[in-house]
Amino acid sequence: AQSVAQPEDQVNVAEGNPLTVKCTYSVSGNPYLFWYVQYPNRGLQFLLKYITGDNLVKGSYGFEAEFNKSQTSFHLKKPSALVSDSALYFCAVRDIGDDKIIFGKGTRLHILP
Amino acid sequence: EAGVAQSPRYKIIEKRQSVAFWCNPISGHATLYWYQQILGQGPKLLIQFQNNGVVDDSQLPKDRFSAERLKGVDSTLKIQPAKLEDSAVYLCASSRSGSRGVSGNEQFFGPGTRLTVL
Numbered sequence A: 001a002q003s004v005a006q007p008e009d010q011v012n013v014a015e016g017n018p019l020t021v022k023c024t025y026s027v028s029g030n031p032y033l034f035w036y037v038q039y040p041n042r043g044l045q046f047l048l049k050y051i052t053g054d055n056l057v058k059g060s061y062g063f064e065a066e067f068n069k070s071q072t073s074f075h076l077k078k079p080s081a082l083v084s085d086s087a088l089y090f091c092a093v094r095d096i097g098d099d100k101i102i103f104g105k106g107t108r109l110h111i112l113p
Numbered sequence B: 001e002a003g004v005a006q007s008p009r010y011k012i013i014e015k016r017q018s019v020a021f022w023c024n025p026i027s028g029h030a031t032l033y034w035y036q037q038i039l040g041q042g043p044k045l046l047i048q049f050q051n052n053g054v055v056d057d058s059q060l061p062k063d064r065f066s067a068e069r070l071k072g073v074d075s076t077l078k079i080q081p082a083k084l085e086d087s088a089v090y091l092c093a094s095s096r097s098g099s100r101g102v103s104g105n106e107q108f109f110g111p112g113t114r115l116t117v118l
Helices: none
Strands: A004-007 A010-014 A019-021 A024-026 A031-038 A044-050 A057-058 A064-068 A073-078 A087-095 A101-103 A109-113 B005-007 B009-015 B019-024 B032-038 B044-050 B051-058 B065-068 B075-079 B088-094 B113-117
Touching: A004 A044, A004 A101, A010 A019, A010 B019, A019 A109, A024 A073, A031 A064, A031 A073, A044 A057, A044 A064, A044 A073, A073 A087, A073 A109, A101 B044, B005 B088, B009 B019, B019 B088, B019 B113, B044 B075, B075 B088
Parallel strands: A010 A109, B009 B113
Antiparallel strands: A004 A024, A019 A073, A031 A044, A031 A087, A057 A064, A064 A073, A087 A101, A087 A109, B005 B019, B019 B075, B032 B044, B032 B088, B044 B051, B065 B075, B088 B113
């Protein structure tokens, strides 16, 4: 069965600095990997996904993520953080052979002015 | 395109009462999902439909929860009777994904229904 871990409950970054939100996964086969963002009182919004191909995936709002098969990681990154990036971020994984998608518990990102 | 619609946005009920939530997915999306998101946790899949058929309901507490998508479009999720631990946000999502194993499409989420059980 697949699983996903977000080891940090909260990440604090100063505005303008690079940010990283960590995600590791476990699947029996090849993964589909996703990042979503949730703002207060809103549903989840899709940021980016890895299906196949280039390990560096670019998404919405300047975010990107790097798929690392050997480390089974899919960390979310942004070169320069904005205060408006403050939100709850979820990593999700789906095994290619299975329709079920599993979400991590989420990481709260605080960008400090 | 219009997003995923959900109603109501908020609901407060007493334990042992019944409640129903409605979801209208994005037009043309074959797959519809209901998730439960408890405060401080990630969304947990309750049930997944493909058109009007159930793909996965392994985490649905079937003694009290039920869901249907009769015409393969909109869907309702019902809780009867509600318990205190059902207090959560119920999220509906849809995706273009179709047949099993070809599931690389992202999901589009509605705003959710916040349920409080007193």
